[in-house]
Amino acid sequence: MQLSITENENITVVTVNESRLDASIAPEFKKQMEEIINNDKDKIILDITEIGFMDSSSLGALVGVLKAMGNNGKLIVCGASGVVLELFKLTRMDRIFTLSEDMASAKQAFIADAK
Amino acid sequence: MNILVVDDSTEIRLIIKHYLTKFDHNVDLAVDGGEAWEKITKNEYQVIISDWKMPIMNGLELCKKVRKAKFKNYIYFILLTGMSGKQNILDSIKAGVDDFASKPIDSDELKIRLMSAQRVLNLEDILEKKNIALAKINDQLSTDLRNATNTQISLLPSNLNTNKFNTAWYYKPAVFVGGDTFNYFSPSPEFLVFYKIDISGHGISAAMLSMSLQSTLGLKRALYGGPITRESSYDLPRVFAENLNKMILENTADHYLTMIFGIVDIKLNQMHYVQAGHPHPMSYNKEKDQLTEIDVDGFPIGLIENAEYETKHIDYSPGDKFIVYSDGINEVDSALTNKKLESNTLYEHFNAIRDLSPTKMIDKIENTWLIKDQLENLPDDISILIFEFK
Numbered sequence: 001m002q003l004s005i006t007e008n009e010n011i012t013v014v015t016v017n018e019s020r021l022d023a024s025i026a027p028e029f030k031k032q033m034e035e036i037i038n039n040d041k042d043k044i045i046l047d048i049t050e051i052g053f054m055d056s057s058s059l060g061a062l063v064g065v066l067k068a069m070g071n072n073g074k075l076i077v078c079g080a081s082g083v084v085l086e087l088f089k090l091t092r093m094d095r096i097f098t099l100s101e102d103m104a105s106a107k108q109a110f111i112a113d114a115k
Numbered sequence: 116m117n118i119l120v121v122d123d124s125t126e127i128r129l130i131i132k133h134y135l136t137k138f139d140h141n142v143d144l145a146v147d148g149g150e151a152w153e154k155i156t157k158n159e160y161q162v163i164i165s166d167w168k169m170p171i172m173n174g175l176e177l178c179k180k181v182r183k184a185k186f187k188n189y190i191y192f193i194l195l196t197g198m199s200g201k202q203n204i205l206d207s208i209k210a211g212v213d214d215f216a217s218k219p220i221d222s223d224e225l226k227i228r229l230m231s232a233q234r235v236l237n238l239e240d241i242l243e244k245k246n247i248a249l250a251k252i253n254d255q256l257s258t259d260l261r262n263a264t265n266t267q268i269s270l271l272p273s274n275l276n277t278n279k280f281n282t283a284w285y286y287k288p289a290v291f292v293g294g295d296t297f298n299y300f301s302p303s304p305e306f307l308v309f310y311k312i313d314i315s316g317h318g319i320s321a322a323m324l325s326m327s328l329q330s331t332l333g334l335k336r337a338l339y340g341g342p343i344t345r346e347s348s349y350d351l352p353r354v355f356a357e358n359l360n361k362m363i364l365e366n367t368a369d370h371y372l373t374m375i376f377g378i379v380d381i382k383l384n385q386m387h388y389v390q391a392g393h394p395h396p397m398s399y400n401k402e403k404d405q406l407t408e409i410d411v412d413g414f415p416i417g418l419i420e421n422a423e424y425e426t427k428h429i430d431y432s433p434g435d436k437f438i439v440y441s442d443g444i445n446e447v448d449s450a451l452t453n454k455k456l457e458s459n460t461l462y463e464h465f466n467a468i469r470d471l472s473p474t475k476m477i478d479k480i481e482n483t484w485l486i487k488d489q490l491e492n493l494p495d496d497i498s499i500l501i502f503e504f505k
Contacts, residue, residue: 023316055442055495090412091414
């Protein structure tokens with residue numbers, strides 16, 4: 001399970017360096033994300049551009065992450081495309097998560113929020 | 116330990132035998148590789164101490180032969196050598212030699228080398244015992260899981276073949292037992308209720324929840340919000356989904372599920388259903404000879420508090436079909452096109468067999484789409500359920 005984390009202007013960018021997010025890594029993904037949230041990171045961009053496949057367990061893990069974040073901050077999921085985006089739509093998770101097409105618009109969303 | 120000493124020199128054989136007997140080992144002797152091999156096949160030795168250069172079969176050839184034979188206990192091989200040089204040592208290790216002892220034979224060196232042999236043999240012995248125990252447990256678990264799969268499959272409903280419906284299904288769990296399930300039943304002669312469920316994750320815990328839901332959902336009348344009437348049936352799927360969402364969120368921490376739940380009004384030729392994150396169903400219109408993927412979405416069950424659902428309606432005519440399937444099929448490659456059975460590829464596959472009866476469709480899916488090797492190692496459960504209305 002590979003996550004890389006960078007921080008810039010109070011925005012934490014978490015990039016998932018995996019081509020598949022499935023049951024084999026979903027629990028570890030959730031655990032690492034919860035640690036990031038517990039470190040008082042309240043503006044998180046989750047970059048899933050590299051993920052070409054997500055299964056139901058990982059969708060559950062993502063919702064778990066969103067619930068852990070609660071009202072204490074904002075999470076933007078960026079770079080969902082193809083079957084991953086289809087899964088978000090099929091399960092209406094596109095209405096639960098804030099989705100951004102790319103990194104630039106995700107950052108823009110935080111800047112717009114601040115104003 | 117039982118030790119075989121192989122050397123063409125009588126003097127060396129007797130010296131080694133003398134030392135080994137003093138260290139309380141049982142000793143056999145052989146004059147060359149040929150005689151040694153005869154003894155090895157008849158007796159059980161833990162250690163062979165062999166000279167390198169001998170007539171008939173030399174020490175290296177003997178060692179290779181021992182390694183190739185794969186005896187059930189490990190035999191520790193010590194090569195006696197006056198030869199040195201890197202290549203000789205490398206050749207010996209490659210042949211399977213464990214250790215070397217130099218000539219002339221020194222009592223202390225021999226004692227220490229045998230201690231080292233004993234240490235390795237003890238480890239081999241422990242490993243062997245653990246492997247046997249693990250293999251036994253693995254066999255038990257596999258048998259248990261196979262029996263569980265059979266139980267699970269036996270609880271799935273039989274194909275319907277009435278004057279109102281034909282149904283057929285395909286079911287293959289990922290790891291013996293699956294998190295997918297489905298059921299259908301008639302609560303009264305005018306209605307057929309069906310549900311198809313995919314519990315998130317797979318394996319035993321998903322299977323247990325799946326089996327519990329499979330057998331109880333039909334009975335939990337509270338989920339239906341009251342008796343099933345023509346009036347209530349119209350929005351029953353939404354009510355059912357919202358109630359089940361509450362129930363799962365209250366009771367189950369680790370799993371959620373995707374579902375299509377429907378009720379067919381046999382008199383009015385209407386179907387009401389709710390889509391809760393399950394893959395898009397497909398409907399076949401017999402009159403137009405047209406298969407349509409229904410672009411309908413919905414929240415999974417047990418993921419979001421107070422999620423709202425909506426009932427969809429389909430009017431059907433005799434010969435029309437309704438196909439529901441879980442997302443497990445999306446992860447396997449088609450034997451026909453070598454492409455993943457997802458999105459358009461999956462639609463095209465169903466479209467090519469759209470006019471067949473449900474049983475024949477399932478037969479085509481099972482025998483022409485799916486690759487046997489893939490089915491032995493599925494990443495997720497595959498389940499497909501097809502209704503044909505009469």
